[in-house]
Amino acid sequence: MNSTKVTGDRFSKQTELLNRGLAVQQENIQELSSHYQSTVKLSWVHQDLAHLRPFIRSTIKLFKFGEKASNPEILVQEVLAWTSAQPFLTQKVCQLLCDYETFIVAGEEAAVVEQLIQNHLIANWETQVAAEHLQTIHDGLVANPRCNSIWLLRLYQQILQEGELLAHDSPVQTELLNLGLVIKQDNKLRISNRIYLSIFNLNWVEQELGRLRPMILNTTKLFQLDEKATHPEIVLEQVLFWTGSQSFLTQKVCQLICDYENFIAAGREAAVVEQLVQTRLIANWESQIAAEHLQAIQQSLVQNQFCNPVQLLRLYQQILQQGELTPQDNPVETELLNIGLVVKQDNKFKVANRIYKSIFNVDWINQELEQLQPLIQNTIKIFNLQEKAINPEILVQEVLMWTGSQPFLTKKVCQLLYEHTNFIAAGEETSTVQQLVQNRLIANWETQIAAEHLQKISDDLVGNQKCNPIWLLRLYQQILQQGELSPQDDLVEIELLNIGLVVKQDNKLKVANRIYQSIFNLSWVEQQLANLLEVSPAINPMINAKKSFSAFAMLEARNFISNPRSIIIRVIWLLLAIAGFSALCFNIYKNIEVNIIFQEGNELFNQGEYKKAIAKYDKLLNIDSNYYQAWTNRGYALAGLQEYNKMLESCSTATIIEPKAVYAWNCQGEALYNLQQYYEAISAFDSALTLDTKDPVFWINKTESLLALKQFDTALVTIDAAIELLQEKQKLNRQGNMTRQLAIAFSHKGKVLWQKKQYKEALAAFDQALVNDPKYFTALRGRGLAFQSLKQYKEAIAQFQEMLTQSRLTDAQKAETLYYMGLTYCQSSQADEGLAALETALKLKPDYQAAEQAKIKCTL
Structure with missing residues (x-):
């Protein structure tokens, strides 16, 4: 221009x-x-x-x-x-x-x-x-x-x-x-x-609709809506109108339509959906098909472990009455968002959907507020807290926010308040409770007033006799990282619930209270894992310029069965002996069969048998189509076959079933990246990062997409985030081996800086990569290119020559190295040497068009 x-x-x-x-x-x-x-x-x-x-x-x-x-x-x-x-x-x-x-x-x-x-x-x-x-x-x-x-x-x-x-x-x-x-x-x-x-224009719109349609098509296919209505897409739109796209409610309403006996003619979509929602979800909701989900929301409000229930109800009441509310960024708002009852739209809080609004209405709030008062009053009376504070009600609410109503911890904290020598003035409740909890329970907890209770939890985790401690710690780690996790009802989950460290709310596994979360935190978990394992498993992102396929995403598949068949036979006989009716036997057997097939599919995937793995996942999904981990791993197997459109469809289905399936979002992003839909890929990686900001793989994958879009400044920010996370992991777990992952991350940083023409900084990044892995090809090549761009031709040629002495290089890598060495010779006016190197590259790779073009330029 x-x-x-x-x-x-x-x-x-x-x-x-x-x-x-x-x-x-x-x-x-x-x-x-x-x-x-x-x-x-x-x-x-x-x-x-x-x-x-x-x-x-x-x-x-x-x-x-x-x-x-x-x-x-x-x-x-x-x-x-x-x-x-x-x-x-x-x-x-x-x-x-x-x-x-x-x-x-x-x-x-x-x-x-x-x-x-x-x-x-x-x-x-x-x-x-x-x-x-x-x-x-x-x-x-x-x-x-x-x-x-x-x-x-x-x-x-x-x-x-x-x-x-x-x-x-x-x-x-x-x-x-x-x-x-x-x-x-x-x-x-x-x-x-x-x-x-x-x-x-119209072509663009068609392309974007084509990209988004898999969501509609997958949901329609999943619930066979195309067999139930003239216009299944309009039916689905009406469902979303009621559910606000909330995953669980959307599934339930779609299932109601799937079971609906009459065919839904054109124009009847809105009336039929409303009738089903009103009669099968809202009316007498405590005994309807979404009862467990809605009951969990109710309990999260009135028995909240992180926040004052009265304050939660008052805030929700205000949003309900006013229609929307400007956020103030306080903990009560954050918890109300976490419960899922409200959402933030256009910087306003609103009720998440029409179903919630109909059930948890103003009358319901008033009723719950009345029921909460006796609980608080009894606690005040037992511990004489009216003599300790101007506002004893607020004081108890602050205690429950820390203890999650756990009886032993609640008793201990209330006892601390009873023994507290200072009178608690208005406005001091939060700081007083926090100070007592931090100083008398959490800091040096092994010698504090709840030591025996907390030590038992620790021992039940790391020395468990019923379940592999590594599995318990891995599951608990995943809950800590993601905030909550969808249950699979396996033996590991049951044991973790029995220990009391987590609870099931809204059909999600969550840490039971803030005290446990503060003591048994991520650092503690990683230390315990380091003690149990000689070398902790490391992230292994297999990312390159053409294919962004991360085997590490297989961790999404929570595989807790080591020798499935031998264990399962014993479990079957034990449960059959206890439960003497066929329905339970069938459900148990079905769950076990699904786990066996999933394990078999994962084993085939790890062996590179992608077609056979896909067949296993398909078999599993015929039994349980909502098994989102199978949809995710099926997507990665399709990536192994480079069938990226099918990969996108499979992983998108997983996110529809479980919007918080973090690796499903990553899988979707990798599919979009390979389809060269880079903006959409970034959006998918951002969804993964919203769920888990601590996974370096997501940051690295996002960097790849930003590089493809030439958004170098943003790419530098994302790759620095990945490097920082990996370095933190290295510090926290010195037995772990993060060198390969750091080499990958620093090589990406070098690539970004090279694209920004900051060649000296790029060279430093590639050098840092080689400190972590001296034989990493990408870093070695990047170092040579940085020298070449700095016109330090002698150093560049020496770098490429040294690479060629490595016996483990593939022919393709040798050809690439010779190509860059040839270019460097030509740029430094050593045409004969350059042509010789390019000729050798072409012998290794006869269809190397770039080398052919370089030969022509070198002779000019």
Whole structure:
């Protein structure tokens, strides 16, 4: 692009004045150009240009168009014909014209404006001058946090196809207007401008819908909705309208539809779904199909272990009554979000879905608040806390926030308060309880007042006689890392629940209380594992430039059965002896059979037998289609066969069944990366990172996608995060071997810095990688390329020659090394040596096109 840089002050002034002018004029601006003919109606209708004269004159003066064109007024009109006065786009196009070096003669205005817009905004828009602005619109459509992306795309598609659409102020239309992609005029929705129309066109919409449809198709397939309704996709939309996409409720309502005896004709979708939800979920909910899930929410509110139940109920009551509430970022809000009863949308708290709103209504809140008072009053009376504090009720609530109502711990903390010598004034409750808990229970807990109770938990974990302690610790570690975990009802979970360290709430496993969480934390777990294992298992991300396939993601498959058949036979006979009825026997056998098949599939996967592994996972899913770990591991097996579209479908199904399946999101991201859908891959990796920010693999995978998009600054941040996590793990677990993983991470950092042309820093990163693994090929190659880019040709050649002495290099690696060595020779004016190296590379890899081209350039 021919351009001259504008000073910061001038550019800032231009932006301010232009935005101000556009803000005033946009309501009056109408279509200026009749040469653009389309069935799509833009946001302009032809009117007199008199309204625009002042704005056009000020724009001409601002960007000095009088010096750029014979007819500057026509030039501005052509700009507005493309931008429809959208402030940011108008500013960008005017700046392109300001930087345009050729004088624009009469009659060339339209052609020049179109050329600049096509070349510098529309073509390859992701890397052009309006990339950030357009990316925001893109993300608002395909990854919208407030509205179903499929609904948004379909509405936008309809406007594209019909030209305009009658406005009726639905939430989807409102969101589309908020994105700025469409505008409302004469009570009609129309596309905002030609630039948006050119980029976000029908082909683009079809492509994005094609990417999102697997979710609809998988859910439809999973519950056979296509056999139940004329329009299964509309049925699913109505389900989501009630459930707000909450995973468990969505599954339950879809199952109700699957079991519904009548066929759902067109137009009946909303009525049927509402009837099923009202009669089978909401009415008498305590005995209906979602009873356990809803009961868990109720218990999380009224018996919360992390937060004051009264405060939780009061906050929820306020949100319910007002419709939405601006967040204050306090612990009560955080816990209410964690329970899942509310969500944060558009920086407002709202009730998560219509089902929750119908069940946990204002009357229910008032009833629960009344029931909580006797519990608190009894505790106050037993420990005479009314004599210890101005607000004894708040004091008890603070105790329960730490103990999670665990009887022994609650008694101990209340006893500490009873013995506390100072009177507790209003506002001191939180700090007093925290100080006592930290100083008298948590710090040096082995010698404190709850030592015997806590030591028993420790011993039951690390010296368990019923279950392998490593399995117990691994499961508990996973719960700590993710915050909660979906249960599988296996023997390890049962033992962990029996120990009391975790509880089951909302059909999720969670740490029982904050005291346990503070004492038996991640550092403690990693230390215990280090004591039990000679060498702890290390992350093994198998990531390269062409294929981002992480075997470590197999940890998603929680495999707790070492010799499945021998153990299972004993378990079957034991349970049959205890439970003498066939239904229980069938369920037990089914669960055991699923675990055996899963174990067999994993073993085949680890052996590289991907087709056989997929067959095992398919067999399992025919028995239990909700087994999300099998969908995830099936996806990784498909990656082994490089069937990335099928991989995406399988892993997406896993995230539908269990939205908190962290490795399923990673699997989805890897599939999208290999399909070169990099923005979508980043979104998937971000979903994984939201669930677990401590896994370096997700950060490394995200770095790969950012590199592909040439977003080097952000990539540097993500790879530094991965390195920091790996170094922390190395410090915490000195017996663990993180050297290979650190070599991978530092090599990625070197690659990012090399792409940023920071060659000295890149060289330092590659050197750091080689400190961890002196034979890591990627780092060795990167070191040679860094020397080459620094024009230190002698050092680069020496590096490549040293690499060729390694006997373990594959022919492909040797050919690549010879290619880079040949390039270096040629760049250093040693053509003969360069040609010889390139010839040798071609002997090892006859179809090496890059080497052929390098030979031609070397002879010039």
